[in-house]
Amino acid sequence: MDKLNDGLIKNNMSTIVADSLYQQLVSTFQELETVQEPAALKALRHTAFERFQQEGFPTVKNEEWKYTNLHTLVNKPYVLNSDVEVDHVDVRKADIAGLDAHRIVLVNGQYVLAFSSLEDEIGLTVKPIEEAHDEPNFQKYYAQHADKSDNVLVQLNTALQTAGVYISVGKNKVVSKPIHLIHLSIGQEPFFVQTRNLIVLEPHAELELIESFITADGAAQNLNNKVSEIVVEEEAKMQHYYLQVADAASSYIQHTEVYQEKQSLYNNYNCNLPGASFVRNNINVRLDAENVESHLYGINLTAGSQFVDNHTVVDHMKPHCESYEWYKNIPQDESIAVFNGKIFVREDAQKTNAFQQNNNMLIGEKSTVYTKPQLEIFADDVKCSHGCTMGQFDDDALFYLRARGIGEESARVLLVHAFAFDVTSRFSNELVRSYVEALVEKGLDK
Secondary structure: OOOEEOOEEOOOOOOEOOOOHHHHHHHHHHHHOOOOOOHHHHHHHHHHHHHHHHHOOOOOOOHHHOOOOOHHHHOOOOEEOOOEEOOOOOOHHHOOOOOOOEEEEEEOOEEOHHHOEOOOOOOEEEEEHHHOOOOHHHHHHOOOOHHHOOOHHHHHHHHHOOEOEEEEEOOOOEOOOOEEEEEEEOOOOOEEEEEEEEEEEOOOOEEEEEEEEEEOOOOOOEEEEEEEEEEEOOOOEEEEEEEEOOOOOEEEEEEEEEEEOOOOEEEEEEEEOOOOOEEEEEEEEEEOOOOOEEEEEEEEEEOOOOEEEEEEEEEEOOOOOEEEEEEEEEEEOOOEEEEEEEEEEOOOOOOOEEEEEEEEEEEOOOOEEEEEEEEEEOOOOOEEEEEEEEEEOOHHHHHHHHHOOOOHHHHHHHHHHHHHHHHHOOOOOHHHHHHHHHHHHHHOOO
16 A cells, blocks of 8 residues: 555656656556566556557547547646645545445545544455455456456556555445545646556445545646446345546546346446536446346436546346336536447346436537437347437426426426436435435536
8 A cells, every 4th residue: 555654645656747648658557567566466467458559549430439539638648656745635525414424535546544434344344456465355356357348448447557445345244334435636737547446245245335526626637547346246235326526627437347146236326417527437237147136327417518428238147137227417508418328138138127218308509418228139038128318408397387486596406306306216325315416406507
C-alpha cells in the first residue's frame, strides 16, 4: 500500500509527462516491469499490454463505440502516478443524509486509511488492491472474468493499475451496514488514473455497496479508467449503487464485470446526474448457474454538453434464471445519452425469464438519445421481452398542472419524478432513493 507520509500519497512510479499519451503509457508499463510483484501478476500485465498495443484505443469505427468518441480525451498528455496532496481532502460532496455506513475513500484510486472509517467486522476483508496478492480470493478471481470481455480498456487497466480496493465477504457473513466507497478525483495538473477493484462474496454472504464519484474543487481535467470485478458465489446477495455526482472536470470510463453462481442475487442501481463531462459505463452480468437472479436499473439525468453512455450485457448461460433491466434517460440542453443493452440467452439456458426496457424523455430541442436494446436467443423455451420509448417533455401535462395552480417549476419536477418513479421506486435503500430523487430535482434546468 502507498503510505500516507507528510500529507502525500507516495507512489513508486515517477511522474511522467510526454508529448503523447500513448508514449506515456508505454513508459509507465516499462517502469512497472521493474517493480517487485508476483510472477503471475507480471504475466497478466504483459499479456494485457500486448493486446492493448495491438488494438489501441477504440474508435467510432468500432460498433460498440459508435457514439462514444474518445479522441479528445486521449489525444493529450496527462500526469500519471503522481503524488497527491491529501492534507485538506474533503469528501462531504458524497454525503447522503442519514446514511449510517462504513466508509472507504479512494483518492485518485489510492486507498487512504486516514479518511476511511471501517470498523472491524469478522468475516469482512478490505485491503488496497496492491496488498491483496496473497489473498485466496484474489488469486482465484483476479482478471479471470473482466479480461475475457472484448473491452480493450480493461486490458489497459490490467496492465497499468496500481490502485484500487479489494473487498472479500466471508461465507455466511452479512455485513452489518452498507459500505460507502467514495472515489475522489483531485490534482492540479491533468491526470489519468487506472483503478482496479475486486469484490468477492462467498456463499450466503450479503453486502450493500454504495459508490459515489466526486471531484475536488479546482481539480484539473482528469480521466479515470476504472475496472471492477465482482463475484457473487452461491446464495450470496449484493445490492450495488453507482452515484455519479462528479464535476465537469472529470471523465470516466468504467467496466463492471459481474459473475454469478447458483441461487445468487445481484442488483445494480446506476445513477448519473449533471456534472461529469463524459461517462462510459460497461456493465456485464454473467449468470453462470441455475436459479440466478439479476436486476439492473438506471436513471440518467444529463445537462449542458454532458455525454453519458451505458452499455449493458446480461448473459444467461444456464437454465432457470431471471433478469430484469430498466433504464431511463432524461437529457437536457445539448447533452447526449446513449443506451445499448444486450441480452444473451445461450442454448443451454432453457426456462429463462428476461425483461429489458429503455424509456427516454428529451427536455430541450438540442438534446439527443441513441438507444439500441437487443436480444439474442439461442434457446426455445424462454420468456424474453424488450422495448424502447422516446418522447419530448409533455407540454399538455405541464399546461394541465399549471392550470390547477401549480407553478411551472414545480410542475416540471412533478412530471420528471413521475417519469423516473418506475426505477427509483425499486431502490432497496430508501435513503439513497430520497437522495437521488432530490438530485434529480436539483439537476433540472430552471
